[in-house]
Amino acid sequence: MAKKTASKSKPRVALTTDRVLAKAVDLADQHGIDALSMRKLGLALGVEAMSLYNHVANKDEILDGIVDRVVGEIEIPTNETDWKMAMRQRAISAHEVFLRHPWVTTLIESRIKMSPVRVRYFDATIGALRAGGFPIGLAYHAFLTLDSYIYGFTLHEVSWQFEPEERQDVAADLGSQVSPEEYPHIAEMMHFILSPDNARDQAGYVSEFEFGLNLILDGLEERLKAQ
């Protein structure tokens, strides 16, 4: 009963790259990406910071890895539906995923490392457009336009997300700086945003996201027909 089973105090549950990345996503989700440091990540895993380097090369690899994991959550277009439906589903899925992991939007564009996950995502998207009759040039433009909108909108959205009570403070702070005489249009817009008329569409930002999304999809359809 000596060595083999002794000192059960530390079973050492075998760290893996996967467990490291999963915990990193957890921490980022809970405390924001800035709070993700090697020491804190180690702590959360019951390990010293330097031990992490046995499973990842450096912090950049962790950032690449967690972005990749999240991108993997986005539903990939299938060829079973028409291109417009496929693109809408993809956009909405991406939007949802990014809202679930708000820190990704600020990170994703700075992580240009290609990975199988992202390559597959790109390929499926372009493929759905090509299957819908888009020439390659138009498909490329369509992809760029859609993704720019998705990232841009979501980035905007997560940056301006406040807790309900916070929202009042922010509005008040803004209101104090913005005299309605000097900036009538801002005042009008703020009034509109905070009005029940606008709040009625329940999820708030959701319908706002879909406004631009539908607009772009309709526009693409037109460009496609004009070919």
Added chain:
Amino acid sequence: MAKKTASKSKPRVALTTDRVLAKAVDLADQHGIDALSMRKLGLALGVEAMSLYNHVANKDEILDGIVDRVVGEIEIPTNETDWKMAMRQRAISAHEVFLRHPWVTTLIESRIKMSPVRVRYFDATIGALRAGGFPIGLAYHAFLTLDSYIYGFTLHEVSWQFEPEERQDVAADLGSQVSPEEYPHIAEMMHFILSPDNARDQAGYVSEFEFGLNLILDGLEERLKAQ
């Protein structure tokens, strides 16, 4: 010749908040936003890091300040042209400014502090849309859609900007990972992007930016008519 005019070695050219921010923009432009530290900024101004705190409260105030300066470079819509022209000019101006200061795109959405500069920018934009006949709700949606696209596209663009020789390496690296059999659409798209056919439109990304921009503007016009 004693005290008063002696020791001319250090004229002490009087640091100001303005000089601090201007130099901060310079440093960010030259070496990226990550290289902007209080110590390096002080060094560039011939001053110790802590002296900066006599002119700015903290680093966040510097970040807010330099974003504000850059936003101030964007041309504000005037009421002399129709809304579509005004929006196009604003978008193109913003795009140019962001390319001049690539670090801003990653920073602007995390700096939600309102300032006179930004308030004026918002107000002028909404104002141009209202003057063009947009109801407030549609103006708000139009603003959100356009800005999402502008930020999203530019963010994408600055992240994927490479030096000419680098471009080859990246393409090669990507090519090695992407077998044309496995990912035919990616391969096709890469071929298209690198082809002279696409490179012909000189500035490359410019026409790509304007594709989506025109698409959105046309779509907004349609929505406006449908009112």
Added chain:
DNA sequence: CCGTTAAACTTACACCGTAAGCTTTGCAAT
């Protein structure tokens, strides 16, 4: 039972933002 080896830990370094306290500078009032 022991040697190998993977994976943990420890220490150390250069950087970061900034709080607290000290020193110099230049102007205003005497």
Added chain:
DNA sequence: ATTGCAAAGCTTACGGTGTAAGTTTAACGG
């Protein structure tokens, strides 16, 4: 001209960061 004082500089220090280098521990195959 001298002095007083406030503004704006400097110095030191603390707790944080990523990670290079070296050391110890634990698990497993022979």
